[in-house]
Amino acid sequence: MSVGDVATSEATGHALVDEIAAKIRARIMSGDIPIGAQLRQAELASDFGVSRTPVREALRQLQAGGLIDVVPNRGAVVRVPSPWEVREAYEVRAELEALAAARCVSRVSRADIEKLHAANQAMYDRSLAENQPAREVALDSRRENDLFHNTITAVSANERLARTIDEINENFPRNVSAQLLVGDARHRDENYEEHSRIIEALERGDAETAQAEMRRHVLKAGEQLAQWYERRSSTVFKG
Amino acid sequence: MSVGDVATSEATGHALVDEIAAKIRARIMSGDIPIGAQLRQAELASDFGVSRTPVREALRQLQAGGLIDVVPNRGAVVRVPSPWEVREAYEVRAELEALAAARCVSRVSRADIEKLHAANQAMYDRSLAENQPAREVALDSRRENDLFHNTITAVSANERLARTIDEINENFPRNVSAQLLVGDARHRDENYEEHSRIIEALERGDAETAQAEMRRHVLKAGEQLAQWYERRSSTVFKG
DNA sequence: CATGACGGTTCTGGATCCAATAACGACCGA
């Protein structure tokens, strides 16, 4: 028996199954399990020290979320997004985040603005530090980028909106979009600029501009991600 | 082929679990299982003539979709949407359907326009026929209303967008929103008018108007649904 | 009379068992 990390889950959601699902999702998101890889139930079960039953139920959840594909008698594989799927998804996400930004304007506080500034600046500064391992930089930058966007969705005060945006994001492993940000200097600079413009619009209380800028920003990020998937079929399929 | 032992063999790739999930979802959507009702695994299993295992996995899927709540050791209940949840969800749906309408403008064909007209007109005519049982009218009207909206999302040609809208709709049993449409004459008339304005905008190729009208239309429907949930806690909880 | 404890019952959740199906490989024949 593995060490008891039980008693973690609260009222919402199931103890074990949701725990397992979260762990599998995390592994995929971090790139630990690459896209296209097969997910064997027995292996996952022994990894987590549980029976196959909760693993299967967790896989069903992930399937419903669209992160994995489950073929009838052939098991589950991590879904490999096609470029046009990425574009479609990001078009939706752009509209939703734009809505979030617009809703923000009437709700944002001074502290929120500071938080956004801080996250954006930290992300920018970090990517300038040359002496750190790229892996660490990518990880932290992703975290701060997430913080920026999550703050806006949180301030927009629509739980459903936040959930829907999350569901879209959960379909694309983050490690690739992370390395996109820090990999290219131009991307990094443009990202900083776009974030800044959004923050400015929020500060001015200009909902129209905030909405439009956010839409442009997300669409551009989606286009870059789609192009990445077009170029590289590597980082795919176990190995 | 072997003799039809389970009859699920059709449906490319659909496992039994998905079949079960669809059936349960259908029961909830039709109001056969009211919101708030408990879902007992053994009962469902014997209803469908299967073991509890696939039922459990199906419930996981529905849980991931947000249609039901699963409390740790107390089973699953059909989620009772609170009014503010409805408003939040419909604000998101409004933005998405508005996007769909805007995308439609450059893709809609003459045949599509006719289809929209036909669905809208049929729905209106049907609700005028007084001699039919309300139950039938509500069912068919819902079907045509769905056809109207589904046609637009289909023409908008973004699979992801369609999926996201569906996911939101699947959170609210349709029987209530259906009876809203046919129950009140004013609602019915306004609904017809709003649909007509959207079609006109699509015909003119006016993306701005189509988008705005669709947003208004969905928001209004959401508000009506939310108010319904505020007024009536009936039709809730088994019995 | 109300309230709290106790025990039986029911149901969920996880583990295990068994059947069915598809990938893999070896063998055989042309």
Next chain:
DNA sequence: TCGGTCGTTATTGGATCCAGAACCGTCATG
């Protein structure tokens, strides 16, 4: 040597079994 067929094997999917937790009623007690 290549192609097809058959048998093995590994893996999934469904059924069953067992333990643990929550509800319900009863009973005892302040």
